Amino acid sequence: MASELTLCMAQINPLVGDVRGNLERCIEAVNTAREEHGARVVVLPELILCGYPPEDLLFHRDLERRIGDALEALRVASKGIAIIVGAPDYAADNLYNAAFVFDDGVERARYHKHLLPNYQVFDEKRYFTAGSEPCVVDIDGVPLGVTICEDVWEAGPCESSAAAGAEVIVALNGSPYALGAQSRRESVVAARARSTGKPHIYVNMVGGQDELVFDGGSFAMDASGEVIGRAPACVEAVIPVSVQYAGDSKCVVETQANAPIADDLESIYEVLVAGTRDYVRKNGFPGVLLGLSGGIDSALTLCIAVDALGADVVRAVMMPYHYTSEMSRTDAAEQARRLDVDYDVISIEPIVTACMHQLEAAFRDTEPDASEENIQSRARCIVLMALSNKTGRMLLTTGNKSEMAVGYATLYGDMAGGFAPIKDCSKSQVFALARWRNAQSPDNPPIPQRVIDRPPSAELRPDQEDTDSLPPYDVLDPILEGFIERDLSVRELVELGFDRDVVVRILSMVRRNEYKRRQAPPGVRVSGRAFGRDWRYPITSGYHFPGD
Numbered sequence: 001m002a003s004e005l006t007l008c009m010a011q012i013n014p015l016v017g018d019v020r021g022n023l024e025r026c027i028e029a030v031n032t033a034r035e036e037h038g039a040r041v042v043v044l045p046e047l048i049l050c051g052y053p054p055e056d057l058l059f060h061r062d063l064e065r066r067i068g069d070a071l072e073a074l075r076v077a078s079k080g081i082a083i084i085v086g087a088p089d090y091a092a093d094n095l096y097n098a099a100f101v102f103d104d105g106v107e108r109a110r111y112h113k114h115l116l117p118n119y120q121v122f123d124e125k126r127y128f129t130a131g132s133e134p135c136v137v138d139i140d141g142v143p144l145g146v147t148i149c150e151d152v153w154e155a156g157p158c159e160s161s162a163a164a165g166a167e168v169i170v171a172l173n174g175s176p177y178a179l180g181a182q183s184r185r186e187s188v189v190a191a192r193a194r195s196t197g198k199p200h201i202y203v204n205m206v207g208g209q210d211e212l213v214f215d216g217g218s219f220a221m222d223a224s225g226e227v228i229g230r231a232p233a234c235v236e237a238v239i240p241v242s243v244q245y246a247g248d249s250k251c252v253v254e255t256q257a258n259a260p261i262a263d264d265l266e267s268i269y270e271v272l273v274a275g276t277r278d279y280v281r282k283n284g285f286p287g288v289l290l291g292l293s294g295g296i297d298s299a300l301t302l303c304i305a306v307d308a309l310g311a312d313v314v315r316a317v318m319m320p321y322h323y324t325s326e327m328s329r330t331d332a333a334e335q336a337r338r339l340d341v342d343y344d345v346i347s348i349e350p351i352v353t354a355c356m357h358q359l360e361a362a363f364r365d366t367e368p369d370a371s372e373e374n375i376q377s378r379a380r381c382i383v384l385m386a387l388s389n390k391t392g393r394m395l396l397t398t399g400n401k402s403e404m405a406v407g408y409a410t411l412y413g414d415m416a417g418g419f420a421p422i423k424d425c426s427k428s429q430v431f432a433l434a435r436w437r438n439a440q441s442p443d444n445p446p447i448p449q450r451v452i453d454r455p456p457s458a459e460l461r462p463d464q465e466d467t468d469s470l471p472p473y474d475v476l477d478p479i480l481e482g483f484i485e486r487d488l489s490v491r492e493l494v495e496l497g498f499d500r501d502v503v504v505r506i507l508s509m510v511r512r513n514e515y516k517r518r519q520a521p522p523g524v525r526v527s528g529r530a531f532g533r534d535w536r537y538p539i540t541s542g543y544h545f546p547g548d
Contacts, residue, residue: 003141008033013207016051045205052174078102111135190225208278229255275524277308287313294328377413407513423523
């Protein structure tokens with residue numbers, strides 16, 4: 001006899017630690033699945049009740065009680081519908097990353113994640129014990145196998161699930177964005193579908209959590225490894241999937257979801273906006289402010305802030321000094337006008353003059369150098385942080401990954417702030433994203449074209465350009481990408497065609513400036529290896545690159 005049921009993929013945006021709020025979001029999704037889609041099953045993401053990653057909150061004794069209460073509430077809420085939900089399982093002497101299956105007021109099954117990732121941004125072995133048993137639960141004649149995230153990245157857990165009788169395998173996920181991640185997920189799950197001969201349903205969470213952004217993109221895949229439906233990225237959604245099983249034939253899944261995979265620039269920009277929005281809102285800030293210099297980095301950051309939060313809660317501040325060009329003043333004012341944000345012009349001339357007067361005796365018999373330049377940057381920090389304190393708005397920093405890598409930024413100056421939206425974007429990506437954003441509004445591009453076309457400059461001394469201190473970005477950025485994201489050696493980078501002296505100089509700058517990066521604010525992770533959670537280099541180190 002044929003069995004058919006509707007299963008809903010519920011991609012939800014949790015807040016880490018907010019168990020009560022996350023429970024409410026889950027119940028809302030359950031009600032939507034049941035009432036709007038007539039669903040028999042709803043699948044919620046990995047660790048959704050506590051949020052992901054919960055980190056050392058897992059050690060807090062009261063979290064166990066809150067999770068227990070939330071699971072009991074979901075059991076009660078499962079009248080007429082099966083709920084598959086991710087939560088920590090405080091079992092005896094072990095803690096598990098678990099999936100609970102409730103159906104019609106009864107706990108039907110419990111699954112413990114087999115594979116615990118301990119690389120890049122993941123450190124689950126610090127917290128969890130690995131499970132080993134498959135989990136298959138029959139819902140109205142359809143045997144559903146349950147897995148969690150990393151379990152689909154190797155063959156074992158899915159093969160065990162299929163061997164235990166699963167006809168369709170569901171995976172609960174907390175998989176964060178990195179460029180190309182969606183295609184990699186689908187490629188891996190396709191291999192599992194083909195090897196098991198079973199359809200797979202992949203449910204991912206959405207939303208920003210500190211540096212990480214979970215981008216959703218939940219999907220249903222048939223037994224041949226073909227994606228038959230995909231949820232949109234970076235938005236909450238409850239997507240129905242029809243599951244049909246005749247007992248002696250292959251299980252069939254169908255859905256009307258058809259969101260495409262965005263191209264690289266669109267996906268990065270989406271994630272920068274989502275990460276900035278959630279960091280500001282989840283931390284309770286009423287808005288943001290930033291220094292608008294007339295340069296490309298602050299121009300892109302202002303666009304992200306407005307798209308994330310709305311122009312009415314964004315404030316831009318131009319802080320000229322006598323090295324600030326008229327072009328910069330004009331272009332900053334024009335961008336603020338185009339985006340309709342509050343805009344202030346506050347000169348730092350009196351602050352720098354007073355500071356230099358106080359230091360005159362101490363600086364006697366020395367030549368001007370970066371010390372004087374950095375005073376300008378730190379004077380701007382004084383202005384911005386005063387406005388932040390007075391208004392309660394969070395200060396966004398505007399530095400990019402290229403600058404963070406080589407230390408081309410002022411500690412306690414332009415590095416100061418609460419969040420750095422483009423921290424993981426190279427300078428080359430910043431230019432590309434600026435052009436992409438302008439192309440989305442061709443009738444009123446938010447960034448004046450001259451900002452994109454002009455040579456980058458910090459404008460801390462006369463006629464200054466970035467290339468006075470750094471190689472051109474089309475040389476710098478590929479070297480940094482090779483070293484930071486691919487761990488290439490000096491020799492390997494030289495074999496790619498880069499000058500050895502340039503390579504050694506750049507890598508040595510990266511090594512010397514780790515102390516600055518440790519003091520930088522968090523920012524959205526978009527690459528395979530960002531400064532922050534998945535970059536762990538010692539500050540104090542005797543390691544030198546050949547030729548350094």
